Amino acid sequence: MQIISQCDADKKGYLSIDDLQVAMVAILGYKSNKLVIRFNVALNNINITVCLLNACEDLLITKLQEYDINEKIKDIFMSFDAHCRGFLTLSDLMSVFDEVAPRISKATVTSIFRNIDFDEDGRVSYRDFEYMMRLHFDSLQKN
Secondary structure: OHHHHHHOOOOOOEEOHHHHHHHHHHHHOOOOOHHHHHHHHHHOOOOOOOEEHHHHHHHHHHHHHOOOHHHHHHHHHHHHOOOOOOEEOHHHHHHHHHHHOOOOOHHHHHHHHHHHOOOOOOOEEHHHHHHHHHHHHHHHHHO
16 A cells, blocks of 8 residues: 555654554545554554554554444534535645644645645536545555
8 A cells, every 4th residue: 555655754664653643544535543553453453553554454444444434524524624614625634734643744635735726716526526536545445
């Protein structure tokens, strides 16, 4: 899974708890607290200090399969849409990434936004967001 290896920022071959938090945001769409992550890691008999990449992948795929994708996409969108406008702006996305994945550069966030702002009006509608998320979830389940 490419996201897992991308979260291994220092190319150590494993994810720290902080790295695993970033991976959970990227894959599941929410930031879990470290206690919950440690519980899930221990529950799956994974070394608590570090999570080897393949073990992290297995853990996150298991968590992903527990979710109703439609509800999850709606929940993620609603959490991103802090102003309840029914669309997201670049500023909304920047705020989310600043909070949950501060190591991701502003240029990367801008690029992500441009890729999902299909009509280039500076807004990402729920439909555009849902389309992008479905592609993301489908690609995760195929890998």
